[in-house]
Amino acid sequence: IFITTLVVLEHSFADNIYSAVMPQTVTALTGSCVQIPCTFNISNFEDKRKNATSINGIWLKNKSQFADKDSLIAFNSSKNIIRGFSDIQMTGDLTERNCTTVFYNIMMNHSDSYYFRLEMEPDCKCAKPHPKYSPQPPELKPNDLTVKEETTVTLSCSAEAPCPKQPPTISWSNISESAHITTQLQEKPDKTQSVFSYMTFKASYKDHRKSITCTATYPRNTSDASTVESTVMLQVLFPPKETRVIITSVGTTVTLTCESHASPSNDLNYTWYKHGEETPIAWGKKINLTGTQIQTGSYFCIAQNKHGKQSSEEYFSTLMSVMLYLLITCAYNL
Missing domain, CATH: 2.60.40.10 (Immunoglobulins)
Structure with a gap:
């Protein structure tokens, strides 16, 4: 099970501009954690930060309104409030416009809309993310593989790593014994992270019509792991x-x-x-x-x-x- 979808809310009033930037989609496995990359921008932020008595981050569930505080707050950094989750940690530095947050031990009942709120006394700035659950198989490229015999072939397989502390492991099956594999954790342009595995080999005529599979295994805080896979058929011309x-x-x-x-x-x-x-x-x-x-x-x-x-x-x-x-x-x- 995965958690997805974050949107950006931007407000502009007179000379004040408030915005938060988050990825359009992030995924998370139940029993694991999810890191939500988050940055914000506020006009004249440095001046307001210097004049503010405090700066705090708040995550609200279901509604952006702040009227019914206790029932909607999932996390409040100023009061050490955590509700509905085993743990939530704001790893970003708010003074550096970074509101990145890690939600731990994701469960099915966490599927909802969440909103980030920045509090600067006397100012308050807000932004909205919307998580929901959706499985994602690894991305295997190229997905149409036709090569000549003796050609050096490189396949890439990437799997989202919503919880960088528990990234998925990637394995390959039905590949040549001489294949060379490298794997690394990389940050994407939207600040989310994925595990990338690259497999290089020289195509033989014996590889013709061979189905090569990339499998991503996600660890989680339960008795079993979750696996997803993608397959491509190799066509060798000889x-x-x-x-x-x-x-x-x-x-x-x-x-x-x-x-x-x-x-x-x-x-x-x-x-x-x-x-x-x-x-x-x-x-x-x-x-x-x-x-x-x-x-x-x-x-x-x-x-x-x-x-x-x-x-x-x-x-x-x-x-x-x-x-x-x-x-x-x-x-x-x-």
Whole structure:
């Protein structure tokens, strides 16, 4: 479960401008904490701060009005009031226009609208955040991954860290043994933090159509952790590999089939050659040979797509191969 959404309220009266800046969205897991980055701006703040007898931060729940103080106050820094939470700490320095606050042990019943209020005697300034709950899977980039064989690939996976003291851990699955992974906690432009993990590897044709998963695990003050994940399928472009000839026989007709792995495979072309001749004898995945043709020698195929070509690894003596095939078939039938 996550907590989200903060908005900015700005007022302007005559020469007085009051504003608070917070991220549009933050997330928090139940049983964990959430840090709300918060800054504010007040016209002539330095002069007002010097003249103020005190400067305090207050978080109100549900309503911005301050009439019913006791029922609405979740936190008051001046009176050490904390209601509805196990703990709330204002980590920002109000004298530096920083109202960043950490709410601990988030529960489902904390879903509500919250408003920040700055009190400077004799002045009072206010701003509004609106938290609510919403799960967020990690962001995996790029989300469309098509690369050529032997290309160095870098994937990034980021997961929000609403509680910097308990950031999520990121793990990767179904990746190459040679993959290099680095992970770090970073601050984003809106002052929220996320864990970024970067995974670098060299693409092999064996990685084609492999699903790579990034999993974010969030610790919390409960018996279980919470995990979310994102997956991307790797498409590797490569020339024909493992090209070979497969021999089958029906009656006096022998069929030679050219098999090869390639990507893309829908544009594979097959060319057949007879041993000792430079001119192709046929095109296509399969060729059929009659009994007379079988006695004439050996054949091989070449598979080709736009990324390259490969010949079958060795010549095949069709006469020897077919005789052995027929011998085994007859023995089996007997």
